[in-house]
Amino acid sequence: MLKRVEYIPIKVPAMRGRFNLYWTLKKAVEDQREEILDNDILAISSKFIALSEGRVVKLASVKPSLEAIKLSSIAHIPSALAELILRESDKIYATIPGFVLTIKYGVVVPNAGIDRSNVERGSAILYPRSPLASAEKLRLQILLDLGKRVGVVVTDSRLMPTRIGAIGIALAATGFEAVGDERGKPDLFGNIMRVTKRAIADDISAAANLLMGETSESTPMVIVRNSGLTIIDKPVKPEDLAIEDDKCIFIRGLSAMKQQFISNF
Numbered sequence: 001m002l003k004r005v006e007y008i009p010i011k012v013p014a015m016r017g018r019f020n021l022y023w024t025l026k027k028a029v030e031d032q033r034e035e036i037l038d039n040d041i042l043a044i045s046s047k048f049i050a051l052s053e054g055r056v057v058k059l060a061s062v063k064p065s066l067e068a069i070k071l072s073s074i075a076h077i078p079s080a081l082a083e084l085i086l087r088e089s090d091k092i093y094a095t096i097p098g099f100v101l102t103i104k105y106g107v108v109v110p111n112a113g114i115d116r117s118n119v120e121r122g123s124a125i126l127y128p129r130s131p132l133a134s135a136e137k138l139r140l141q142i143l144l145d146l147g148k149r150v151g152v153v154v155t156d157s158r159l160m161p162t163r164i165g166a167i168g169i170a171l172a173a174t175g176f177e178a179v180g181d182e183r184g185k186p187d188l189f190g191n192i193m194r195v196t197k198r199a200i201a202d203d204i205s206a207a208a209n210l211l212m213g214e215t216s217e218s219t220p221m222v223i224v225r226n227s228g229l230t231i232i233d234k235p236v237k238p239e240d241l242a243i244e245d246d247k248c249i250f251i252r253g254l255s256a257m258k259q260q261f262i263s264n265f
Contacts, residue, residue, distance in 0.1 A: 005238055006225040008034055008209040011218050014047070016120075018203060021052040021134070022141040022214035025221055034223065036142060039231055041151040043208035046171050047125055048220030049134045049154060055126040057084065075100050079217045081114065081124065088112035088126055093251075105131060105171050106242025108250065109158050115217075128154070131172035136235045139175050151175030155205040157214060161250055168209030174235040182238040200229070201241065 012028045025044075029036060036042070050056075059080040064072070068083035075082065075095040082100070085092070089102035089112035099110040104127060107113075113127045127133050131154040139152045153173045157166035170178065178201035182193045208222040245251045 003226040003228060005227055006223075008210055008220045008223040008225065009219065010221040010223065012220050014218060015048075015051055018054040019048060019052050021044065022138055022145075024041070024052070025138075026145075028221070029223075036146060036148050036150060036223065038148050038182060039150070039225075039227075039229075040148070041104065041153060041204060041227050041229060042138070042142075043122050043153045043155050043168075043204055043224060044135070044138065046113075046128055046131055046154050046210055047118065049128040049131070050125050053128055053134075055128065056123050057126065058123050059084075060122060068092075071095075071100065077111075079154040081116075082112065082264065084114050084124060084126070087111045088114060106238055107156070107158060107169060109134070109156075111204045126154075129170070132174065132235055132238060135172045135174045149233075151231055152230065153178075153201050153204050153208075155208055157209055166209075166214060168202075168205035168207070168212070170199075170205045170241060172236070172238070173201040173241065175233070176200075176229045176236075177232070178236040178241060185223040201236070210253065 010025065010028050010032060012024060016026070038112065048210060059078065061082035063081050064079035064083040065086070068086055071086065072079040072082035076097045077100070085100050089100070091103040093101045093103070095101065100112075100191040102112045104112045114124050116124045119125045128153065128175055129248050135154050139150060142148050151173065152175055155168050155243050156171050156173045158169050160167055180198035180200050182196040182198060185193050187193065204224055204227070211217075211222050212219050
């Protein structure tokens with residue numbers, strides 16, 4: 001019999017400055033009279049993790065380089081933001097007015113995931129220093145303090161090609177197999193799957209994003225219960241979540257645009 005998967009939102013008061021991520025989340029769970037159980041998957045907002053690490057930057061304190069000034073002119077963005085994008089992005093592909101198309105932690109995102117919402121005016125929040133390290137640390141803290149074996153997903157919201165609106169996606173995961181391999185299995189009509197894999201961590205993130213929201217919801221964690229996933233004692237390698245550029249149909253399609261940007265920049 002199929003079980004009903006539960007998504008339990010955990011609200012946390014607005015936080016400022018650095019704070020202890022685990023103890024803050026633990027208190028929020030207790031205040032809501034909820035609990036963390038064996039086999040739960042915890043979906044945690046990457047922005048909340050970044051806040052706990054003090055990854056908020058005042059734009060007025062950023063000194064733009066010559067490269068940033070040129071990028072800001074091409075992309076029509078503040079030069080301080082352009083400097084942060086240059087520092088934070090793993091790759092830069094192209095620009096459109098107001099945005100720089102980048103890759104960060106294997107995800108195609110505008111502006112290296114730098115966000116100016118849900119922070120004080122004049123500031124920007126960066127991605128966590130290492131989403132995977134943060135997820136693994138949280139998983140081990142729960143194991144040592146509560147004795148519970150859980151999985152952790154670090155979530156963010158991003159735009160999808162040709163689609164309107166943001167959707168949840170996983171930046172990192174630990175404690176379970178984040179990608180399910182369907183290759184070699186038959187479909188309903190006996191056709192053998194040859195390339196299909198399931199982005200399980202992304203699926204969890206997308207559903208959790210319904211409860212986390214994008215504005216004033218103040219819900220940085222969602223407990224996912226009865227997922228049917230097996231908890232394992234190992235993190236998920238970043239390369240297990242992201243496909244190489246030369247195998248990604250979207251990146252391959254953008255290669256011409258990238259070359260044009262490089263020649264202009």
